[in-house]
Amino acid sequence: MHIETSKIHLVKAILNSNDEEFISRLIDFVNKENADFWHELTPEEKAEIKEGINQLEQGNRKPFQEVFDRISE
Secondary structure (H helix, E strand, O other): OOHHHHHHHHHHHHHHOOOHHHHHHHHHHHHHHOOOHHHHOOHHHHHHHHHHHHHHHOOOOOOHHHHHHHHOO
16 A cells, blocks of 8 residues: 555544544654654763764774674673
8 A cells, every 4th residue: 555545544544533542542652753762861871872972983983793792791
């Protein structure tokens, strides 16, 4: 089914529904899909990500296999 057709079917299903729980769950789903994960991270996680970005920008990189081996222990 073409994406535009799917959207129309979805909108029709929503408009024809009087089920408040169904509509509420759809709203929750859409809000979660559009949420920025950054806001859900702890300050420590954000600091680690920023540190990693800074290290990459400075050319400080490690091969994937080396990192994978370290975290797989």
